[in-house]
Amino acid sequence: MSYHIQIIPRVLHFKQPAGTSRGTYTTRKSWYLYLTSKEDPGRIGIGECAPLPKLSCDDLPDYEQILATICRQTERTGMPDTEALRPYPSILFGLETAFRHFSTGDFALWDTPFSRSEAGIPINGLIWMGDYKKMLEQIETKMQTGFRCIKLKIGAINFEEELALLKHIRAHFSAKEIELRVDANGAFSPVDALDKLYRLSELDLHSIEQPIRAGQWEEMARLTAQTPLPIALDEELIGYNTLQEKKELLSAIQPQYIILKPSLHGGISGGQEWIDEAEKQKIGWWITSALESNIGLNAIAQWCATFNNPLPQGLGTGALFTDNIEMPLSIHKDCLWYDGNSFPSGEVVESVLQPERKELSTDPNKQELHLENDIICHADNIQQLISELSDNTPQIQRDLYNFLADWFNESPYITVHTSGSTGTPKAFIVRKEQMMQSAILTCSFLQLQKGDTALLCMPLQYIAGKMVVVRALVAGLKLILRTPSGHPLADVKTPLRFAAMIPLQVYNTLRIPEEKVRLYQTEILIIGGGAINKELETEIRAFPNTVYSTYGMTETLSHIALRRLNGPEASSSYTPFPSVQLSLSPEETLVIDAPLVCDETLVTNDIAEIHPDGTFTILGRKDNTINTGGIKVQIECVEETLRSIISVTFAVTAVPHPGLGEAIVLLVEKAADTDGLPDKIASLLPRYQQPKYIRQVDAIPLTGSGKTDRKACRLLAAQLI
Structure with missing residues (x-):
């Protein structure tokens, strides 16, 4: 049978920034393979190739060209060359699942209770890297949803804060009620890793993924031999594509678990080799996705369902995108379900074939x-x-x-x-x-x-x-x-x-x-x-x-x-947009590197905080800082607090003061009722943030774009004091 493979690139957009050990993702690029045949024009096959940037062994600069060459070769031979494609696991996975879909004629790629909508696959709830507050909010949402296994990515914030998060869960749920897994993404140093593992083990965790950076076999083997907490390998498996390499790695390190991502670890066939060898060496395993869209996620879930593995699997990340391909996948409590009977496959095909967006005009x-x-x-x-x-x-x-x-x-x-x-x-x-x-x-x-x-x-x-x-x-x-x-x-x-x-x-x-x-x-x-x-x-x-x-x-x-x-x-x-890189100056102001729109790196006057997930918060402007009595007061913070008690337009500014250096001045429009205002302010602000002077004015000076004119406010205040 002769085949034709159409390659359809697609950029997916995350609903929220996805913090990983390799940085923060806001978009995700995938290549869909659309398989057809002249001999059977009514049948199609769809697969997804989705290497992870800076992680997959086949994340190469000329990936799209390599993919096109391999697809043309596959058209000539009629089947994917599994041996030749070992160095390209994401391409092998896409081709394997496209051909599987073509042969079955259904997105239910294997006949299992899952594909028949008779059983769900238990999965873990994933908690993304972020600051303490954001991670805590995610944890509480997952627990309220009904997850019985929660996986936290750690290593992004202070270790003590991460321990506090885990203790918070354990204070409310025992190990029998909630299974906890953590993923360090190689964040620990070999020097202190064992000590951290002992501290984590006190919290009745199920396991920890990749405690130290991949490639340190001797150090990892020492940890797996001495650890009080089971260790699972993930990144460690990337790039070991032959069966002999897989045997040597598992024999040398002897982990308690391995975690398999088909698009990273050899596709379906390569993943099966890992499982067979792990079971021979009495090593546990589970399967997870790697931020694929619902096309890849469905294929992984269908394959996962062919095993009788009782452990919660790492599936369900398809819900992360705003523009995902619709598939009959849904999460109920802590299980992923498939309902192919209620979902027309034609809509999936149309979504894949639809161009990502109309061409933007740059001429x-x-x-x-x-x-x-x-x-x-x-x-x-x-x-x-x-x-x-x-x-x-x-x-x-x-x-x-x-x-x-x-x-x-x-x-x-x-x-x-x-x-x-x-x-x-x-x-x-x-x-x-x-x-x-x-x-x-x-x-x-x-x-x-x-x-x-x-x-x-x-x-x-x-x-x-x-x-x-x-x-x-x-x-x-x-x-x-x-x-x-x-x-x-x-x-x-x-x-x-x-x-x-x-x-x-x-x-x-x-x-x-x-x-x-x-x-x-x-x-x-x-x-x-x-x-x-x-x-x-x-x-x-x-x-x-x-x-x-x-x-x-x-x-x-x-x-x-x-x-x-x-x-x-x-x-x-x-x-920030994906092409924008951020950092902080020595004065903690935001530094912007946006090469598409600005030739030079821009050092702003905005005092900022950059979070582990790549997002940032603006605290105020450096030139809007008042130094009063040796204490720095941010104008924006004071104004934000005062908005709850002042209904008219107002502005906070400063004038020189012989004792304080600068004295805080509150300018309010004359329509304001200032009776009792100092007492109200005193109840909201600490003493060093309270205005020394309150003056009524006809109008607050504004710029042409409607913002408070800070320079004019200072001049006006100086005239009134």
Whole structure:
């Protein structure tokens, strides 16, 4: 029989950043194999090739080319060459499962109680790396769901905090009630590993995966011989692909368990070799997935179900993605179930064959901007559109046409201006290519598609407004113009797919019932340009659709990170785009390396905390720090606390003081009732954070983009004290 194999690449997006020993994943690339035959045109086979970056032995720079070559060879021979594919376990796994699917004609790849929906596979609940609070929240959710086996990835935070997490579980659940596994991902040093194993063993754990880094056979063998806690090997098995190598590794180290991931450890056939040899040497084992989509996960689960292994397996990670391939897999309590009878396989095939997304346009000469009034702007007609402007043309449309004239000209550069919110406004020149790369990052993350409606309601003098236009050009969005105001949805009748607003616009919109309805109907809302106070964030949590807070600046050409504000994925920290690398300066300010949008590494004035999972939290600005009496006070922290008792616009600033160095000043609009305010403040803030002076003003100075003008506030306070 002659076969044809189509290779379909797909990038999947994690619902939340996935912290691993190799860094934090926000996206996951897979290659689907779509197998057909002329002799049997009604039959297909689908498999998944998904090497893990920086871990799989076949994670190679030319992976896609190698995959294509192997698929062409397989077409000629009619079957995968298992021996020749030993160095490429993820490719072997994809081909094996595609051919298995083709031969059975069903995603139930083997006939088992699991594939017949008669039994589920017990699985462990996975707790991702993160800070103490995030890991504790995950643990409590898993226990409430009904998991009886929980696996924690450790080694990312302080060992004592990780012990505290485990003790927290044991304080509520005995070893008979909850089985605990930990995965160190090689984080321990051989010097102190045994001591840590003894401390962990006091908590009645089932096992620990890979306590020290792979490749240290002698040290690992010493640990497996002396450990009070069973050791399971995972990364250690990667790259040992021949049967002889597998025998030598297991004989030398003699672990208590091995953990098999088919796409890393030899596909189905190679995994079977590991199991056979482990059982000969009386070594336990279980099977787990490796962040595959539901295509790969289903194949692993179907194979896993052919064994009578009573241990909880490591399956179920397919629920991590926002854009996974739908499969008849579901988790009930602590078991993975398959219900093929209620799921049309044709939908799976259609999902695999559907292109990941329409091509994004990066050639300004071929870009078009579609407006609400059916006007189409492009390089050939923009000058004519400008000439047809009348005295009645809204200023926002004039500004748009002028920007487009600059955008469509032959120069690869364009001038942008900062808002002046963090210093003196300035102009600088950037490459249009960088602006388009910024737009691509956002459009890809939010999955904006051609024809989606987008609202422009911010000034085009600044980068935020310009980038709304560039996103529309790159992704083919239909742009709806509204003059920038506090009520951008006052007369918008068209349902919106995407909108970008500042906090004040969102706040004002929520005060008007009909505008609030329109905002609730907006499918994706991003909010930037200022701090979102707790009260507004609480209101946003009730939104039915997707809302993000953005982090960025003019120098990064809009945002380089997003923070979900509502739904189960709501977070207090920002997730950077995959191409962005972050670090901290000696002053603990955020350092941004975003090569797609900024030529230089950018050292910001934002004091930040970077978490183990790669997300980050902004604590305030370095230049918004007040040094009063030798104690540093962050303006943003004080303002956030005071918002609970002050309903009008206000600002915290400082003036020079002979004794304190700087004295804190609270400026409030005159509409505020200041009677009793000092007592209320004293009940909320420690003494060193309390304002020494409270002054009423006609209005709080704002920048052109609506942010508090910190420099003007200091000057105003100096005049009033």
